[in-house]
Amino acid sequence: MTVPTDTVVTTRPASLVDLLDRLLGAGAVVAGDLTISLAGVDLITVQLRTLIATVREDR
Amino acid sequence: MTGTGTYMYAITRPLPESAFAEVPGMLGSPVRVVSDRGLACVVSTVDLADFGEQELRANLEDLTWVERVSRAHDDVVRSVAGLGTTAPLRLATVCNDDASVQQRLRRLGGRGEKLLSVLDGRDEWGLKLLGRVAQPMAAVAASSGAEYLRRQRDDFANRDELSVAASRRADDVYTFVATSAVAARRHRPQDARLSGLARPMLLNASFLVDRDEADAFRRSIDAVAQALPPDSVQLTGPWPAYSFTALEDG
Numbered sequence: 001m002t003v004p005t006d007t008v009v010t011t012r013p014a015s016l017v018d019l020l021d022r023l024l025g026a027g028a029v030v031a032g033d034l035t036i037s038l039a040g041v042d043l044i045t046v047q048l049r050t051l052i053a054t055v056r057e058d059r
Numbered sequence: 060m061t062g063t064g065t066y067m068y069a070i071t072r073p074l075p076e077s078a079f080a081e082v083p084g085m086l087g088s089p090v091r092v093v094s095d096r097g098l099a100c101v102v103s104t105v106d107l108a109d110f111g112e113q114e115l116r117a118n119l120e121d122l123t124w125v126e127r128v129s130r131a132h133d134d135v136v137r138s139v140a141g142l143g144t145t146a147p148l149r150l151a152t153v154c155n156d157d158a159s160v161q162q163r164l165r166r167l168g169g170r171g172e173k174l175l176s177v178l179d180g181r182d183e184w185g186l187k188l189l190g191r192v193a194q195p196m197a198a199v200a201a202s203s204g205a206e207y208l209r210r211q212r213d214d215f216a217n218r219d220e221l222s223v224a225a226s227r228r229a230d231d232v233y234t235f236v237a238t239s240a241v242a243a244r245r246h247r248p249q250d251a252r253l254s255g256l257a258r259p260m261l262l263n264a265s266f267l268v269d270r271d272e273a274d275a276f277r278r279s280i281d282a283v284a285q286a287l288p289p290d291s292v293q294l295t296g297p298w299p300a301y302s303f304t305a306l307e308d309g
Contacts, residue, residue, distance in 0.1 A: 010295045017253045021246045022301035023150040
């Protein structure tokens, strides 16, 4: 029997933040001759955070 | 940078390119399939004016661009996942050309198949746990300066106690939910400025769950939610297995 609760499942659209957790923080890494190394993921994440904070303030 | 590169979305088992005839690829580019023996990579040709190393760094500063590219990547990955077991690649993985993608697949060989077999019949689910907004007592009108300082000291002590308790609760929830999953992984809690949430995020985790066991997994989340204040739990999914495809560089 399924017990009703307040756990709401969000399927789609996914929030951009949830998506970025997965697209930048995870995912298979296959070395390529031109693979853009996301070794700087932390850096990029920080930059995005600054950017998004700015966007929010602008609103 | 001029010229083109081959953008890689995901690794899967060989499948016909015609399956993607209707799927819009990255920045309007058609979706194609590069295969080598038992492995395939779903790709698009992209302009290095967008995806060259310097250009990419600049583009990643542009939230509109990041969102467009992330959504396009996710849309293609989800359509691959609709056709068969899928190991998604990170955003903006670009090779020189199809031949080098094929080389990568060959080098990946058995490890690629091994990864796909781990992901067979499984989906990723996301779980976030939200804490309480701290209510400082010092702000409540104090009868004297000393009283104010005492309350402020208590607030600091309370905050520490609360944060220790909260992080222990997050650990407990993570461990409990992981027992209903094949694999589990924690992401960094989202910054409030990004999530737009007033409440602090205590846990941001992903779980790899057998599709056949999805109901049991959902019940374990329900059990967690019922033991906590309302709206403390956020569940997202099913996702393609983004968080469970880490491969060693070959």
